[in-house]
Amino acid sequence: MTHKGTATFIAQRTSAVILLPLAIWFLAGAVAHAGSSYDEMRAWLATPLNAVLMGALILAGAFHMRIGLNEIIDDYIGAGARGIFKLLNLFAAAGAAGLAVYSLFVIAA
Amino acid sequence: MTSLRSPARPLSPHLQIWRWTPVMAASITHRATGIALYAGTVLLSVWTFAAALGADAFRPVGAILASPLGLALLAGYAWALLFHAFNGVRHLYWDQGRGLDLKSVKATALAAFGASLALAGVIVGAALMNRAG
Numbered sequence: 001m002t003h004k005g006t007a008t009f010i011a012q013r014t015s016a017v018i019l020l021p022l023a024i025w026f027l028a029g030a031v032a033h034a035g036s037s038y039d040e041m042r043a044w045l046a047t048p049l050n051a052v053l054m055g056a057l058i059l060a061g062a063f064h065m066r067i068g069l070n071e072i073i074d075d076y077i078g079a080g081a082r083g084i085f086k087l088l089n090l091f092a093a094a095g096a097a098g099l100a101v102y103s104l105f106v107i108a109a
Numbered sequence: 110m111t112s113l114r115s116p117a118r119p120l121s122p123h124l125q126i127w128r129w130t131p132v133m134a135a136s137i138t139h140r141a142t143g144i145a146l147y148a149g150t151v152l153l154s155v156w157t158f159a160a161a162l163g164a165d166a167f168r169p170v171g172a173i174l175a176s177p178l179g180l181a182l183l184a185g186y187a188w189a190l191l192f193h194a195f196n197g198v199r200h201l202y203w204d205q206g207r208g209l210d211l212k213s214v215k216a217t218a219l220a221a222f223g224a225s226l227a228l229a230g231v232i233v234g235a236a237l238m239n240r241a242g
Binding site: 013016017019020023026027030031032034035038039041042045054058061062065068069072074075076077078079092095096097099100102103104106107 | 158
């Protein structure tokens with residue numbers, strides 16, 4: 001994140017604040033559906049509110065986790081391999097986000 | 110012409126350099142739970158994909174989650190999320206320029222561990238009760 005320190009700092013804090021209420025919603029939903037069948041769980045996730053909140057959780061989470069792992073890569077990976085690791089990080093985060101958005105569209109449709 | 114490429118920057122000292130204190134433990138646990146939550150988010154994404162494919166595709170995923178290993182994974186995920194959230198609030202508090210004295214950082218580090226463990230226990234207990242009954 002060379003030369004973009006302040007923007008990255010703000011992006012990480014903003015996504016953190018967005019993730020806090022979403023994490024509470026997610027844990028509450030997970031506890032409430034601990035005993036649910038597949039159909040009950042899917043019906044819950046298919047409602048517009050829950051599908052949007054789950055999408056927001058995974059999108060904001062993917063954004064936040066990419067910045068966090070990039071910071072760890074900066075700390076512990078030497079200059080030579082750093083770029084490759086950051087590219088893999090982007091692919092993993094974007095892949096997780098894309099897969100979830102596609103899946104939620106299918107579930108909510 | 111001077112290159113815009115970054116010069117060789119020093120790496121961060123590794124784990125064995127630091128003396129273990131509550132503050133240091135909270136810092137390294139924040140990173141460790143962050144990495145765990147990265148894996149958890151990827152798994153959550155795969156979980157939504159399996160759910161989207163249908164009941165047959167979801168069955169093995171559901172069976173893994175319902176096994177003792179799966180329940181331990183879910184309990185660990187809940188704690189990691191809670192610790193990272195509580196310790197994240199600590200970071201947001203520091204960003205206001207507050208709570209940075211030694212006494213405060215130690216107290217809030219211990220609070221992050223205590224609150225996350227207690228709430229994770231409540232959540233796992235509630236989930237198990239809900240599942241049983």
